[in-house]
Amino acid sequence: MMNAKDPSDERNVNAGDCHVETIPGLAKDEKEPGPVENGAHNEVIKGDDSDGRLNWSATSILAYICLTFIFTGSQQPLYFTAGSLEFIIKDVGGSSTGSWLPIAYTLAAAVPIPFAGYLQDIFGRRLILLFATSLTMVGLIILGTAHSFPQAVVAMALCGTGAGIAELAAFAGVTEVVPVKARGYSVAFMTVVATPFGPYPLYCQLLSTRATWRWGIWMVLIFQGIALLGAALLYFPSKHSRLVGLARKDVIKNIDYVGGLLSLAGLTLLLVALNNGGYLYHWKSAKVLVPLILGIVAIGAFVVWERYFAKVPIAPRVLFRGSIIPKAFIISFVGGVNFYSLSNxxxxxxxxxxxxxxxxxxARGIGLSLGVIWGAVLGATFVSRFPKYAKWCITICCAIMTSFIGSLAAGNPSNPGYVVAASTIGGLAVGGLIVPASTYATVACPDDLIATTVGLILALRAVGGSIGFAIYYNIFRNKLDTKLPTTIAQYAVQAGLPLSSATEFVTNFLTNATALATVPGVTPAIIAAGAEGSRWAFASSLKYIFYTSIPFGVIATGCAMWLGDITPLMTNRIVATLNH
Known part of the structure; x- marks a missing residue:
């Protein structure tokens, strides 16, 4: 059994008898608000090396492992769908709108996360975790049996909703049952569990070409099913809440319903607009402008409500003070921008x-996916092993991310090895800043705001990723639409294609390749030259994306350099125990 000082015991101690720990960056006489109790904040009590004792039993270990499995499994539906997307579209249709499968997942995962984290910190994690994981499995079943594109979109939306909430609950659950100073190790172990899924690009190609893409979905379903069963039987964390001491009806009365509605509406409208703009609809289209404007207004109203009116806010002001959590938020946002440029x-x-x-x-995509995983493992480990220098680890990762993602602009048809190496190192750096930044924030946040903090970080990462995707995709399309036809024509003409046939050749090359042989003057060598021109056009268009990623990386690097020191916060304090 895991034994630790009950967090509720600390709440019953007089504040004057305790050493109060202030978050770095606050004035010495400004005490950081802590848990919400009867609508008012208590002070954060600093733990020491005698107040946390952790004894692992077999059931505790198994419960912990189940949480790590749920965390890992919650990320796989998106990866296996994206890796098999072309095969799924051929099977269920939707060739013109196929990208809405990953978009539906991303939207559904990002939108409820802030409110879900808030509710977890009030009502606890167990039931929310089990419900969310079950919802993910329902979505996987529908996706694995889908025979139409609308079915697949609904399935991905269900998967995203469940997986986003389950990933959040598992992350918070894993961090709160170990000493604060061991949270980096805990997150590292949780992340390393994903290593067998790292070669998912290869799995997707092999399954899709030699069996069926559906087997990738069934693999994730089985994995999540085992984890869900284990969590249902073994995961019973001690209860702690932002609203201790209140009757259940008073707790329900104090929930920030207005903030929840504004955050859900604002994120939904904003993300829909960002994912539609320049892709399905023109940026000047009402179908983009209306949700974009309404989303910005709703998020603005959310900020005002949380700042001035909410009694128990979804985004407490305490999280935006000091030199740690706010900068971790910015790093996560910018990391999301660059992560999407790299992964997409x-x-x-x-x-x-x-x-x-x-x-x-x-096989060429394995380095990128494994790089992200192991960058996260090494970075999170560094946070616990060398907390005094952790911010410099994050800073170096930001600098490496900026350099190597930017260096992908040098990719061309003649250097595949270079692109594999640069994307792998870039992946290591991205993993080494996104997950450690989250860990950094959980160390600095009040005990009863862990899920709230992680939820905000995940939401910011998703919003940053969507903004990044909108920027990068529009740059890419604008460049490619110009370069692709002209470069194909240039290479084909240089190979001997008559100028009079150039327009017809390019049109057929891009829309009806089977008709190329009917174009006057076309030979196999000319078709091969056109294909070579296509490759160079893609490479030339992609480089502008990676150039654009550099300023975002510079911003992240600057924020990382000014992160506060978490060393004084690295104690043996344990927030929750596993009761058996």
Whole structure:
């Protein structure tokens, strides 16, 4: 059994008898608000090396492992869908709107996270975790049996909703049952569990070409099913709440319903607009402008409500003070921007610049996915092992991310090895800043705001990623729409294509490749030259994305340099125990 000082015992101690720990960056006489009790904040009590004792039993270990499985499994529906997207579209349809499968997942995962984290810190995690994981499994079942595009979109929305909330609950659950100073180790272990899923690009290609893409979905379903069963039987954390001492009806009365509605509406409208703009609709279209404006207004109203009117806010002001959590928020936001540039556009090199067989294409993407995982493992470990220097680890990762993602602009059809190496190192750096930044924030936040803090970080990362995708995609499309036809024509003409056939050749090349042989003057060598021109056009268009990522990386690096020192907060204090 895990034994620790009950957090509720600390709340019953007189504040004057305790050493009060202030968050770095606050004035010495400004005491940081802590848990909400009867609508008012208590002070954060600093733990020491005698107030937390952790004894692992077999059931505690298994419960902990189940949480790590749920965390890992919650990320896989998106990866296995994105990795098999072209095969799914061929099977269920939706060729013109196929990207709405990952978009539906991302939207559904990001929107409820802030409110879900808030509710977890009030009502506890167990039931929310079990419900969210069950919802993910329902979505996986629908996706695995889908025979139409609308079915697949609904399935991805259900998967995203459940997986986003479950990932949040598992992250918070894993961090609160270990000493504060061990949270980095805990998060590192939780992340390393994802290593077997790291080669998912290869898995997706092999399953889709030699069996069916549906087997990837069934694998994730089985994995999550085992984790859900284990958590249902073994995961019973001690209860602690932002609203201790209140009757249940008073707790329900004090929930920030207005803030929840504004955050849900604002994020939904904003993310829909960002994902539609320049892709499905023109940026000047009412279908983009209306949700974009309404989303910005709703988020603005949310900020005002939380700042001046909410009694128990979803985004407490305490999280925006000091030199740690606010900068961790910014790093997560900017990290999301650059993570999306890397994860969404680097693979285009492997599919459109280097035309190879599916297995080779999948193998080249393994370095990127494993790099993100192991960057996160090493970075989170560093936070606990060397807390005094943790901010410099994050700073270096930001600098490496900026350099190597930016260096992908040098990719071209003749250097696949370079792109694989640069994307792998860039992935290591992205993992080494996104997860450690989250860990950094959980160390500094009040005990009863762990899920709230993680929820805000995940939401900011998703919003940053959507903004980044909107920026990068529009840059890419604008460049490609110009370069692709002209470069194909240039290479084909240089190979001997008559100028009079250039327009017809390019049109057929891009829309009806089977008709190329009917174009006057076309030979196999000319078709090969056109394909070579296509590869160079993609490479030339992609480089502008990676150039654009550099300023975002510089911002993240600057914030990381000014992160506060978490060393005074690295104690043996344990927030919750596992009761058996």
């Amino acid at each position: 556009f680097a693979p285009i090199y492997f599919t459109n610049v280097y035309h190879t067989d599916p297995v080779t294409t999948g």
